[in-house]
Amino acid sequence: xxxxxxxxxxxxxxxxxxxVASMLECLGPGGDYANPSAVGHGPGRRARARVEQARAExxxxxxxxxxxxIFTSGATEADNLALLGAARFYRERGRHVVTSRTxxxxxxxxxxxxxxxxxxxxxxxxxxxxxxxxAQVEAALRTDTLLVSLMHVNNExxxxxxxxxxxxxxxxxxxxxxxxxxxxxxxxxxxxxxxCIDLLALTAHKLHGPKGVGALCVRREPRLGLVPLSHGxxxxxxxxxxxxxxxxxxxxGAAYRIAAAEMGEEGARIAGLRxxxxxxxxxxxxxxxxGHATRRAPGILSVTVDGVEGESLLYALPQLAVASGSACATxxxxxxxxxxxxxxxxxxxxxxLRLSLGRFTxxxxxxxxxxxxxxxxxxxxxxxxxxxx
Amino acid sequence: MTxxxxxxxxxxxxxxxxxxxxxxxxSGPDVIAGRAGDREQGAEVELQMxxxxxxxxxxxxxxxxxxxFIAAASWLTEHLAGASRDELGHWDWREAAAALEVPxxxxxxxxxxxxxxxxxxxxxxxxxxxxx
Numbered sequence: 001x002x003x004x005x006x007x008x009x010x011x012x013x014x015x016x017x018x019x020v021a022s023m024l025e026c027l028g029p030g031g032d033y034a035n036p037s038a039v040g041h042g043p044g045r046r047a048r049a050r051v052e053q054a055r056a057e058x059x060x061x062x063x064x065x066x067x068x069x070i071f072t073s074g075a076t077e078a079d080n081l082a083l084l085g086a087a088r089f090y091r092e093r094g095r096h097v098v099t100s101r102t103x104x105x106x107x108x109x110x111x112x113x114x115x116x117x118x119x120x121x122x123x124x125x126x127x128x129x130x131x132x133x134x135a136q137v138e139a140a141l142r143t144d145t146l147l148v149s150l151m152h153v154n155n156e157x158x159x160x161x162x163x164x165x166x167x168x169x170x171x172x173x174x175x176x177x178x179x180x181x182x183x184x185x186x187x188x189x190x191x192x193x194x195x196c197i198d199l200l201a202l203t204a205h206k207l208h209g210p211k212g213v214g215a216l217c218v219r220r221e222p223r224l225g226l227v228p229l230s231h232g233x234x235x236x237x238x239x240x241x242x243x244x245x246x247x248x249x250x251x252x253g254a255a256y257r258i259a260a261a262e263m264g265e266e267g268a269r270i271a272g273l274r275x276x277x278x279x280x281x282x283x284x285x286x287x288x289x290x291g292h293a294t295r296r297a298p299g300i301l302s303v304t305v306d307g308v309e310g311e312s313l314l315y316a317l318p319q320l321a322v323a324s325g326s327a328c329a330t331x332x333x334x335x336x337x338x339x340x341x342x343x344x345x346x347x348x349x350x351x352x353l354r355l356s357l358g359r360f361t362x363x364x365x366x367x368x369x370x371x372x373x374x375x376x377x378x379x380x381x382x383x384x385x386x387x388x389x
Numbered sequence: 390m391t392x393x394x395x396x397x398x399x400x401x402x403x404x405x406x407x408x409x410x411x412x413x414x415x416s417g418p419d420v421i422a423g424r425a426g427d428r429e430q431g432a433e434v435e436l437q438m439x440x441x442x443x444x445x446x447x448x449x450x451x452x453x454x455x456x457x458f459i460a461a462a463s464w465l466t467e468h469l470a471g472a473s474r475d476e477l478g479h480w481d482w483r484e485a486a487a488a489l490e491v492p493x494x495x496x497x498x499x500x501x502x503x504x505x506x507x508x509x510x511x512x513x514x515x516x517x518x519x520x521x
Contacts, residue, residue: 309431311455315397315405347429383411383459385435385451387428 005365005372006321009206009358010155010183010300015251016208016359022254023210026050026247036244037235047246054253061256062181062200063191064217070236071249074214075182076106077229078201079149081216081239082178083110085226086147086199087119090176094144100124100132100151101341104180106201107149119146128343129292130159137166147176152184156338156354157291158300160188167196176224182206182214186259187267187297192217198224204248208359209255213248270357271298273366277355278303280370284377290339290352299357304339305373308380310350316376320369323354398490401460408459410466412449413437423509426501432458434505438469438477440513445472458498461485465502477510 006014015023026032026047036051038044052066059066072078087097099111101123111121122140126132137148148170152163163179170177178199181190185200186207192200200217204210218224218239232241259266278301281287286306305313310324324336335349344352355369397405414420414437421440426433432454439447448469450462464485469477482499485491491499 307453309454312405312459315394315456345429347431350431379408383408383451384453385424385433 004319004321005369007355007357007361007365007369008321008323009361010158010354010356011323012205012211013208013358014360015205015210016255016258018258019209019251019254023247023251026250032246032250034246036246037233050246050250051244054249054256057253057257057260058202058215059217061186061190061260062202062217063193064200065220068192068217068220070216070218070239071244071252072214072216072240073212074205075104075180075201075203076214077240078203078214078216079104079106079178079180080110081226081229082199082201082218083107083147083149084113084229085239086176086178086224087114087117088227089225090146091119094142094146095119096142096145097121097147097149098124098137098140098145099149100126102126102130102132102154102156102338103149103151104155104182107151107178107180111149125341129295130154130157130290130338130342131292131295132161132166134162134165134169138169141169141173141175145173145175147178149178149180151180151182152190153181153187153297153300154291154338155183155300156336157302157342158183158297158356159291160184160295160297163190163197164195170198171196183300184297186256186263187299189263192219204252204255207255207259210248210251213245213252215252266359267298270359270361273357273361273363274298274301276363277301277357277366277370280367281373284374286381287377290342290344301355301357302339302352303355304344304348304352305377306348306351307384308351308377310352312380313351313353313376316380317372319372322369323356324350324352396492397456400464400489401456404460404463404489405456408463410448410450410463411452413451414439414447414449418514421509421512421514423505423507423512425504425508426454428453431455432498432501434458434462434502436462436465436469436505436509438509443473445469445477454498454501455495457489457491457495458502461489461491461499461502464488465506469506474510474513477506477513480506480510 032047032050034043034047036047055069056066167177176198179197180201182203198219203214228239290302335346339349422437424435434452437449438445448466452459452462482503
């Protein structure tokens with residue numbers, strides 16, 4: 001067991017050694033390091049073949065055709081390309097967008113940008129369990145609604161949205177449907193065809209792949225238009241100019257291939273560890289679960305710890321790498337907007353922990369985490385004044 | 390503990406490890422108390438001081454808050470020993486801020502500590518009524 005128990009896999013994961021091996025084949029002399037756009041020579045064609053193999057591996061995990069996959073720098077860029085690109089392309093069709101208050105900042109900030117460009121955005125409030133009901137989406141649709149954006153798995157609390165039902169609703173109404181699947185892809189089954197997803201944002205580093213690479217799956221039949229965010233060499237069908245990072249893309253492909261092969265068994269194992277973690281923490285008085293009790297991704301557990309202050313709780317857990325909300329949100333130091341959207345007070349939102357498990361998490365680490373959190377909570381509560389009457 | 394985290398200085402780490410001065414006294418005629426803050430605002434403290442004549446002899450704290458705040462309450466219990474009622478009434482949070490290298494963003498929490506000290510001074514028999 002390493003010195004620090006890493007339970008922040010929703011922020012990022014360790015790269016699987018099998019992925020590292022694939023990436024190394026594309027870096028050094030003798031490897032497939034050539035520019036994959038330089039198909040006029042053999043090394044370039046070999047690099048191109050590696051990229052296309054990875055494209056097929058990414059597509060296969062989400063039921064897409066390889067031609068639908070546009071490689072990006074990550075899910076944030078993919079979300080931006082999807083929302084800004086589609087809204088700008090179809091702006092004459094409608095200026096209304098529907099999303100939820102608990103989306104990742106990559107979606108929320110892109111929506112704010114659309115508002116600055118004259119679009120109107122409806123931000124749906126999820127229930128106390130974090131679920132956005134299909135009926136809420138339906139009620140929000142208007143004749144000028146262009147696009148709905150809903151995440152698959154919430155990055156802070158791990159609840160799973162019914163993207164299939166929302167996708168079918170959107171398809172019926174002729175509304176574009178975007179899904180941020182950064183946390184869900186490879187953890188839970190997802191199929192862009194079955195789930196009627198027009199734009200699917202993906203990343204590698206949440207799935208034991210490398211940071212710095214992601215993809216946007218774009219509907220091809222009928223072809224969906226996007227205005228690119230950047231301009232240059234015209235790579236990725238002109239939607240994402242810039243030299244393709246072969247090693248990163250190959251790493252993403254390997255991570256997705258491994259996930260496709262191991263998702264069932266690994267998901268069950270991680271869900272078992274998550275339940276073991278929750279059973280241990282639930283025995284500590286004043287610890288409550290955030291989000292829906294059963295509609296959850298295998299690897300994310302969010303809890304609120306009443307009676308202790310959040311920063312002190314994190315301080316008292318040096319043996320654990322955990323988050324007090326999403327890593328993205330904690331940069332601001334503000335209480336989690338996701339937990340506040342669920343009705344938690346600022347204090348309770350601030351006293352919350354997100355524990356996220358991954359491929360390399362062990363049962364011994366879970367037991368250590370339960371023991372450490374229980375001890376830290378007891379120590380901090382012992383030093384706190386009695387609540388005022 | 391958390392030795393590589395640059396947000397916390399040596400004194401904060403030392404006091405969070407020991408929590409020196411944490412606890413409370415059995416109530417009695419020689420024990421005064423002051424309280425300030427609000428958990429909903431992220432910081433709450435209760436100070437107790439045992440007195441002899443016109444001096445504090447010992448102090449204890451209970452605190453809810455960030456590590457800087459808890460450590461400052463711990464530090465305070467040692468620095469209040471020997472203080473007079475008048476000195477409590479004029480105690481200034483900046484002393485603790487300097488001793489614990491508290492970042493400016495958290496100065497407001499130390500004002501909570503100052504409020505508790507002054508509340509205790511107000512509760513000293515013969516002192517002014519508490520304003521907290």
